Amino acid sequence: MTPLRLLRRMLVVAVLVGCGGGLALVPADATAEPPAPPPARGGRPWLGIAMDAHAQGGVSVKHVVRGSPADKAAVRAGDRVMKIDGARVATPQEISRIVSQRTVGDVLAIVFARDGKEQTAKVTLATFPTSDEMLRMDHLGNFAPMWKGVTSASGKVPASIGALRGRVVLLDFWATWCAPCRLVAPKLSALQARYGAQGLSVIGLSSEPAEEVALFAQRMGMAMTYGIGVDTKGETSSAHTVASLPTLFIIDKRGVVRDIVVGYDPSHDAQIETAVKTLLAEPAPTD
Numbered sequence: 001m002t003p004l005r006l007l008r009r010m011l012v013v014a015v016l017v018g019c020g021g022g023l024a025l026v027p028a029d030a031t032a033e034p035p036a037p038p039p040a041r042g043g044r045p046w047l048g049i050a051m052d053a054h055a056q057g058g059v060s061v062k063h064v065v066r067g068s069p070a071d072k073a074a075v076r077a078g079d080r081v082m083k084i085d086g087a088r089v090a091t092p093q094e095i096s097r098i099v100s101q102r103t104v105g106d107v108l109a110i111v112f113a114r115d116g117k118e119q120t121a122k123v124t125l126a127t128f129p130t131s132d133e134m135l136r137m138d139h140l141g142n143f144a145p146m147w148k149g150v151t152s153a154s155g156k157v158p159a160s161i162g163a164l165r166g167r168v169v170l171l172d173f174w175a176t177w178c179a180p181c182r183l184v185a186p187k188l189s190a191l192q193a194r195y196g197a198q199g200l201s202v203i204g205l206s207s208e209p210a211e212e213v214a215l216f217a218q219r220m221g222m223a224m225t226y227g228i229g230v231d232t233k234g235e236t237s238s239a240h241t242v243a244s245l246p247t248l249f250i251i252d253k254r255g256v257v258r259d260i261v262v263g264y265d266p267s268h269d270a271q272i273e274t275a276v277k278t279l280l281a282e283p284a285p286t287d
Helices: 003-011 092-100 131-139 179-198 210-223 235-239 266-280
Strands: 049-053 059-064 080-084 107-114 117-124 150-154 168-173 200-206 227-231 247-251 257-262
Touching: 049 092, 059 092, 080 092, 131 257, 150 210, 168 179, 168 266, 179 200, 179 210, 179 266, 210 227, 227 235, 247 266, 257 266
Parallel strands: 168 200, 200 227
Antiparallel strands: 049 059, 059 080, 080 107, 107 117, 150 227, 168 247, 247 257
């Protein structure tokens, strides 16, 4: 499943509309609560799950957005939703329809199966967040997801994020066809040159064929001098719930996501560099 398809399933009601994200460095606390959902502002109600039909009936929960209404009601990935407000459901579309007919603040009774046993949870619907808000809820203050299927196309790219523990990481999700990504690359190269010796590692990940990625990096020359990897099956992009390119994860020395920047805006350049310097000044993990 592509990252875009995954995010579309999280919508529950309609297709996601993205907007640019800002910088708001969070404390270095991997156990921190997820950022609060945006305050109620009317609009569409939101449950906060990605779904799939289940062969044995009901609807499989593939992902639960951290801090979402479903998450607060202790619904978990792997659960199988059987009923909503007494109505049996068999497809994600049926759940979408039920949710779309309610309003923000309504409470739904959800019956779901876990480990062969049915449970009931009360879920209070929240306002549908933007894609950027959803991304930040899922990852800020949490350990960066593990990499899967990452190989090197150009420069040094470790097989896992764990190999970069003790270093500040700028993890850039990009593609060769993405025009804003080309604008970001020289900025990232400059940061790598300026702060690499102090403990910064810039890594770019693309889900395109390795040959295309390697050739593109070669043609970019000095504009792309950091490590370029290939997310062979898109699984690492999916784990980071990336829906727009470029998307930049700023990760501290412990492996905690401290900020996320979506898209390219020149006004963010100085803020990103300040964030890098702040994280480089923090002590290395001792555990």
